[in-house]
Amino acid sequence: MRNGVPADNVRTERPARTGRRTLSRDDWARAALEAMRESGLGAIAVEPLAERLGTTKGSFYWHFKDRDALIHAALEMWVAESDAMMAAAARITDPAERGRWLTEFAFTGPQGADITTTLLVNSQHPVVGPFLERVTQERIAWGAALNEELGMPPEVARQHALTAWMMAVGIALVRRGAPQLLPQGDEADAYKRYVMELLRPPRAQA
Amino acid sequence: MRNGVPADNVRTERPARTGRRTLSRDDWARAALEAMRESGLGAIAVEPLAERLGTTKGSFYWHFKDRDALIHAALEMWVAESDAMMAAAARITDPAERGRWLTEFAFTGPQGADITTTLLVNSQHPVVGPFLERVTQERIAWGAALNEELGMPPEVARQHALTAWMMAVGIALVRRGAPQLLPQGDEADAYKRYVMELLRPPRAQA
DNA sequence: AGTTCTCCATACGCCACCGTACGGGAAGTC
DNA sequence: GACTTCCCGTACGGTGGCGTATGGAGAACT
Structure with missing residues (x-):
């Protein structure tokens, strides 16, 4: 029953629990990429990122299998940005x-x-x-x-x-x-x- | 009584205890520099280096105050090598x-x-x-x-x-x-x- | 031969981080 | 209003590395 990986894009639907909103897988990936930009690969660390996002490991391990999965997601995001850049330059x-x-x-x-x-x-x-x-x-x-x-x-x-x-x-x-x-x-x-x-x-x- | 730092160059005298020779401060610095060349700053880690040198932390903390002191010593060694290189090229x-x-x-x-x-x-x-x-x-x-x-x-x-x-x-x-x-x-x-x-x-x- | 000094081994406590177990609250569902 | 599902909080054990404390073996000195 672990790791629903809930389509992740449809989740725009769910209105987030009252008050504090709920984090998506992409939120984690974004934060990880950002951390890596600032301080290198070692900065992709679950517990520090959790604190930075105002949450706990519980959230992370629901969205991801392990740390490597997060790195993977962050790099996928980077590739997308890189492709967009190249497309922009190609214009x-x-x-x-x-x-x-x-x-x-x-x-x-x-x-x-x-x-x-x-x-x-x-x-x-x-x-x-x-x-x-x-x-x-x-x-x-x-x-x-x-x-x-x-x-x-x-x-x-x-x-x-x-x-x-x-x-x-x-x-x-x-x-x-x-x-x-x-x-x-x-x-x-x-x-x-x-x-x-x-x-x-x-x-x-x- | 900690940290004798025994001149370190004069120590050529002491014939090393029978069998296994004793390590000098420079041996540690050399190993640290070598490790850094191979795998970056993070590879300058006391316990792994100790194992690599066939000794224990006990040796390290006799020769050095802490990890930063080892990094310092390794970099000093690097500077010396760098200067020697530049001098050689200048010829x-x-x-x-x-x-x-x-x-x-x-x-x-x-x-x-x-x-x-x-x-x-x-x-x-x-x-x-x-x-x-x-x-x-x-x-x-x-x-x-x-x-x-x-x-x-x-x-x-x-x-x-x-x-x-x-x-x-x-x-x-x-x-x-x-x-x-x-x-x-x-x-x-x-x-x-x-x-x-x-x-x-x-x-x-x- | 005893003492001192040099160098190292071992054991310990601490911290940061990983990954797991498990529980529980809030949203949606019936 | 029970029930399920989603998402998270918390507690736990494990690992790896730092730094300290302490004892002890061998060499050197006298």
């Missing part, structure tokens, strides 16, 4: 503009918008690994497609996409761990332009 | 060659030779923060000096050094978390050359 028709938009986002997007760095650090985790693998492949393929639009041959396009992605990873990690190193204020804009210039189509290639 | 007179050597090292140096990524992830830790700050500043300044030797004006040299350092951070993290993404075999060499080319002196700059 920019000019590929060069699209590239600039991505660079801009890497530097000034919301702090920890991307948990790729966290996932890379925890890539050994059995739940994390597959998610990381999938999203990363998608993103690099996406970047490669963009580069091909810019006129690069497929092989170079992929190399370049990989490089840009690694640069983004580096930026994200530095933003998280040593943000004071990044140029601030008006120097920030100049630096962004400089990086965009650097990530232009390669000049030479065998 | 390469041709700056371009020196740059290539560093890129080479970023890609094919021993796995986890650099724990910068780990420290960036744990930059909030009170012991980690200062070490990260110091070494990072040194390295970027070092790279900036190299770039000035290559003819860049100081401002650009620093920008470029920061960028190269972030790229190295990205590479290190990917090597740790998703090495399969990096080109393997003979493609690896081509890719390295391509990255070196990318990190050449910038073509344009305002």
Whole structure:
């Protein structure tokens, strides 16, 4: 009789018990993702999250089998967000503009918008690994497609996409761990332009 | 009468008790650094390390005040290694060659030779923060000096050094978390050359 | 040979977190 | 208004790691 997993989307019906509303599975997943953004995978911990949500473990273990199930749900939510982002970016028709938009986002997007760095650090985790693998492949393929639009041959396009992605990873990690190193204020804009210039189509290639 | 901290270098004298030798403070620090290279800061844990060293906590708490003291010692050891590396690299007179050597090292140096990524992830830790700050500043300044030797004006040299350092951070993290993404075999060499080319002196700059 | 010092083993209490058992209150159902 | 179902509170046992207390074996000293 454990774990009803009550469709979870239909639950919009139930009016929540008087006074305090009742939590959904998604509420937990959202909170977990948020915690992971802020403090890494270790922050996905049942009891602390319960307190943060103003409830107890009792709620959690009704909605989820165990902690890994929560991590899974949080990452599914992240994948959905990531896909939505890529879809949004794809609506920019000019590929060069699209590239600039991505660079801009890497530097000034919301702090920890991307948990790729966290996932890379925890890539050994059995739940994390597959998610990381999938999203990363998608993103690099996406970047490669963009580069091909810019006129690069497929092989170079992929190399370049990989490089840009690694640069983004580096930026994200530095933003998280040593943000004071990044140029601030008006120097920030100049630096962004400089990086965009650097990530232009390669000049030479065998 | 706690914590003798017995000079620790003079202890080469004592012939070790018959049979099993006795551990030094440095043995602990070395093991801690090693563990951190492999599995991050969380792997610096007293009891697991004790088992790994074939001893018990009793040994540890004789040599160290607490876990943070061990982290400190491990990071001091890392700083020493880092300084030695930079000194070794500085012996390469041709700056371009020196740059290539560093890129080479970023890609094919021993796995986890650099724990910068780990420290960036744990930059909030009170012991980690200062070490990260110091070494990072040194390295970027070092790279900036190299770039000035290559003819860049100081401002650009620093920008470029920061960028190269972030790229190295990205590479290190990917090597740790998703090495399969990096080109393997003979493609690896081509890719390295391509990255070196990318990190050449910038073509344009305002 | 006795004493002192060095280094470690063991046992203990504490805390944080995981997962389970079980009970119970409130909403809906008949 | 009983009854069921949903959702949660609470208590419990287990695990892993931190730090302390204390004893004790061997080496070194005298």
